[in-house]
Amino acid sequence: MTAIAKLIRIHSFQLDEKRRELKKLEDQAAKIEEALANLINQVEAEKKLSYESLEAQRDYPNFIQFAFEKRDQLNKDLTAARGLIETAREGVAEAFAELKKYEIVKQKYDNEIAEELDRREQMDLDEVALNNHRLRR
Template sequence: MTALNSLVRVHQWELDEKRQKLADMERLLDKLQNDLMQIEQAYESEKKIATTSPEAAAAFPNYADAVKLRRKRIQDSMQVLSVSIEDAREEVRASFQELKKYQTAESNELRREKAKRAKREQQALDEVGLNLYRRRTARRA
């Protein structure tokens, strides 16, 4: 295992970790969006009930205040999380570019090694061919 191979593996692992972190944040954002939709649906349902029942109408203002507060907290969390997601995406992009540099260097090194090996093999084959030629010409003379 070459040093470049080790660097590629380390950077691949780092990239995978950053992608996982990004995916977790995106799942959390989706959950918050779903929670917000559920709150809105529950609010509309309670609003309809409050129009038909005097007891529910009396309690509805307190419920509405609690819903506003919860909605605001979720929206604030979503904004903070959106910024964090953009930062994480930038980290993933930077990590991917870094990984590509090492993968390219590793690929170039492998290609050079393969070319060297092919050249050595060709030289050995040329030497064998040259020796055979010399032997044949020596026998004829």
């Protein structure tokens, strides 16, 4: 395995790790968004219940205060998660660019080797043809 192939393998692994981390962060953000949606549904259900029951009306202000605090905390968590996601996306883009750079270098190297082999093969064929031409004279 050539040095460039080892570098490609290492950077490919690093890119995969960064993608996994990004996926994990996106999953966390999705869970927070789901918790926000559940909280909204819970508030609506509690609101309906408070219209129907005196006991629920009495507890509704405490519940709504708790719900607002929880909503604020979830929004803060979501904002932080989105910041981390953006940073992770930048990391993935950088890792991809680095990997691509090594892949391009390897491709150029492989092309140069192939061209050199083709050139040598053509030289051998030219020599054989020249010798055949000399022998026919």
